[in-house]
Amino acid sequence: MTHPAAIPSSSASSNAPSTGEAPKRQRRPPRRVEVSKIEILSPAMRRITLKGAELEGFPVTGPASYIKLIFPEPGQTEPTRPLPDGPRAVSMRTYTPLVVRPEALEVDVDFVLHGEGPASTWAAQAAVGQVLFLMGPGPGYAVDTAATQHLLIADDSALPAVETILAALPATAHAQVLLEVISNAEQRVLHSAAQLDVRWLARGTDHRTAGEPLAKALRALPSIATEARIYLACEAAAMRRIRQLLIDDLGVSRSQIVGRGYWKLDVVNHPDHDYGDDA
Ligand SMILES: Cc1cc2nc3c(=O)[nH]c(=O)nc-3n(C[C@H](O)[C@H](O)[C@H](O)COP(=O)(O)OP(=O)(O)OC[C@H]3O[C@@H](n4cnc5c(N)ncnc54)[C@H](O)[C@@H]3O)c2cc1C
Structure with a gap:
């Protein structure tokens, strides 16, 4: 299900007198x-x-x-x-x-x-x-800092999000990172206290193939740890396909995966809360 974009106010009216009605959500200025x-x-x-x-x-x-x-x-x-x-x-x-x-x-x-x-x-x-x-x-992604295995699967739109996740991982963690970008010229050094195994996957300029390099690379992985925490963020339809691939073919349980549709092919201003839970 997609939810309409809404940014809750930090000053949600928790101490407002109860009127029996849901408090009106206020946007921050x-x-x-x-x-x-x-x-x-x-x-x-x-x-x-x-x-x-x-x-x-x-x-x-x-x-x-x-x-x-x-x-x-x-x-x-x-x-x-x-x-x-x-x-x-x-x-x-x-x-x-x-x-x-x-x-x-x-x-x-x-x-x-x-x-x-x-x-x-x-x-x-x-x-x-x-x-x-x-x-x-x-709000973003609650990183499980107690987990030792992480799999981050993202296209270029979610590369900044991946960098913020990597910055939050402890040295005890191992992260496998699959990143789909337009060309190999997009590669850059990623920083984390965790041990990283990063693979850059070039998609080319045809956005219609979004997610295909990620799916191919996932199929080629020797295995995915049963306890791995998986963050998946890319084109919305690709995110749904990759989540099904992980569950149906690669033995991952639904609860291991957090999925986010960051943009949608041929759609203007895809909503910011696409968790793919309609799939
Ligand atoms: C939580 C969240 C965080 C995000 N963070 C970032 C970020 O840090 N950096 C970033 O670059 N993007 C980020 N995105 C993605 C960004 O919001 C979208 O790409 C957005 O649609 C771009 O707006 P636009 O005006 O350029 O294109 P739109 O007017 O929304 O779309 C126009 C056309 O461009 C296509 N399109 C849109 N985005 C892409 C894309 N990435 N690749 C290929 N085709 C595309 C659409 O399918 C559409 O046909 C994030 C999205 C979410 C939900």
Whole structure:
């Protein structure tokens, strides 16, 4: 089941007087941020640092959490500041806060340049001083730090999420990491205290084959530890197929897997809460 995008307020009205009605969910006010730095990590990945006084109080986020970014509409140089409970901005998309530096009032976000779309198109032309609005954060993945075996299966859209998970793993953990990217030029060094076995899988530019390299690599694995914690995040239909592959053919139990659809082929602004639990 997919759920509509909603970012709960940190100040949920737990001490409000009971009226018998469910408390109205309030969205946190959007924060105005400016691009302060742009790094070309690889042909299809840009690291963009967003900075601003309105990031005061923005928390350090946990692994694979998310933010919503609001991009300018065509013809705008700066997006209109959305009203806290007003209509949802059309050009709002979901991204991973890769690194949060509260003292510098900065958040780093890695953007895949996948082609056309308000977010990808914006990231390709981003320049220092440009303005976005940022909402969130929303919750991510509860890393089981007691587990010694982890299998992380992701495409490039979830590479930042994987990096935040790797940063949270202890030295006692072993992580097998399968990463599907457009080409081998996207490879980069990943950091973790855990022991890593990383495989980069080139998909090519035809997004219609999304998930195929991941499925092929999974079939070729000698085995998957019965106690492995598995995080799977990629194109939504591919995520469902790979989850079935893990369960039906590779002997994994459903409870070992956390699945996330990060984008959907031919769908604009796929929802941020696609857990694939309709499959
Ligand atoms: C929790 C969460 C965290 C995410 N974090 C990140 C992140 O840190 N970095 C990141 O780059 N993405 C991330 N994504 C994915 C990102 O939200 C989507 O890729 C989003 O659709 C991009 O918006 P857009 O405006 O570029 O394209 P849209 O307007 O949404 O879509 C336009 C077209 O592009 C296609 N498309 C969209 N995304 C991709 C893609 N990645 N590859 C190929 N085709 C695509 C769609 O199928 C559609 O046909 C995250 C998603 C979720 C749910």
